[in-house]
Amino acid sequence: MKEFKKIYYSVLSIAGIILFWQVLSGFDLINSNLIPPPTKVYLAIIEWAKSGELFIDFSTSIWRGITGLLIGSIIGIMLGLFTGRNQTLDKILTPVLNVFKAFPPVALLPVFITFFGIGDFSKVFSISFATIFPLWVNTHLGASTVPAEFIRSAMLLSKSGVKIFFKIIIPASMNSIIAGFRISIAISFIMLYVSELAGASSGLGYQISSSHLAYRMDKMLGALIVLGLTASMIDLIFNKIVKYFFPWVQLNKII
């Protein structure tokens, strides 16, 4: 019932915004050449889907986004666990990581293109690079603040360091890791859009930019909506996965 109410209010608020937008367009209160009405945007999405391009753009972006996010996340989580639990590694790695963290990933995109070309590799690399840091910082925080009682209990109950690492430290850091992952999902979509502006021939970001250049505002808004819906969908799927595999995590307290 609670879940149904949540969906009900979400649909209601989105429907309200669309209706408001349609009314503004209907009464010519906004310039329809710049912001076409929802009906026109809807028709543009249908036309885009029928041509088969929507599927290609969607799947290309999903592939780039998810691959980049997963690679970045694995690296970020591993770094966070290492620096959070090992003082020597913390002293060696943290200053270096802090230097890289200070660079805006968007500003580094031309550097990545110079090194790796305009193909998919540079796009995936830039997404990975940008998603490493939120996960590193959050995982480091979680791993370094595991309550001493947990570690002490575990050390009395088991002599295996590997068991304590996988069964105590990682689960006890999970709230922070998940918080970092959700930030990284949002950042990966920003980087996906930016990376597809340069040297791409398909993808949702590419469609937004090429439609804008062709002055197809209906298609541009359509592509933006699809990109936004994709990001929300991934966040939703992620929440379901977390609920299933980590039932103790209180998602509502994270974000």
Added chain:
Amino acid sequence: MSEYSISVKNLSVAYGSFSVIEDVSFDIRNAEFIAIIGKSGTGKTTLLNALAGFIKCNGDVNITDCIGFCFQNHSLFYWMTVAENIGFGLNNMNNTDKKHTVNEILKKIDLFEYGNKYPKELSGGQMQRVALGRAIAYNPDVLLLDEPFSSLDIFTRDQMMDWLIKLISELKITVVMVTHYLDEALVLADRIFVLKEKRISNVVNVPFAKPRTQAIRYTEQFQKSKQELSDLLN
């Protein structure tokens, strides 16, 4: 086999330049129940942590490797079910034996139906029972309890005391318990160590025969012993 489970000689603990415990020595016999009492900040928990090997200390501490420890705030692994918490320390068992042992412990702590629940689904008293169950699951020789009932309300605490009396009489293991409550110390312990000014100032032999029930709390002798303990603390 030695007569003593724990032998401590000239134990001192300091945090930096701040001394918490100074030159403490004692022996604890097998299957003896010791209560450590003292005002806040007298180093009761520090002494227990030193016995468990959690903190660095000076002096000799001879204690078995097989220790069960129960923290003040239960410290259950909240990502594991009750059964998984209890089974965590059962390292050298196959799955069938492990399941059997966990079920035995669940029965012992009166939570047999709660094996698949998570700690957040339990009450304070139930969580403390799981923490004790986890601590005794692998048959430790010594059980260290750090104010295990201090976070519970007075009714639950009394219930837990009854339950602990029964459990300890079945297990016959050495127990060292830190507590603020004189009633708890007098009902449960064989001897009481009074911690004062960084040292054990007095060792009191509890004058009540075992097995005990909480009914002794309403006797004149109990009130007298409690008053004497209170005087020793002040």
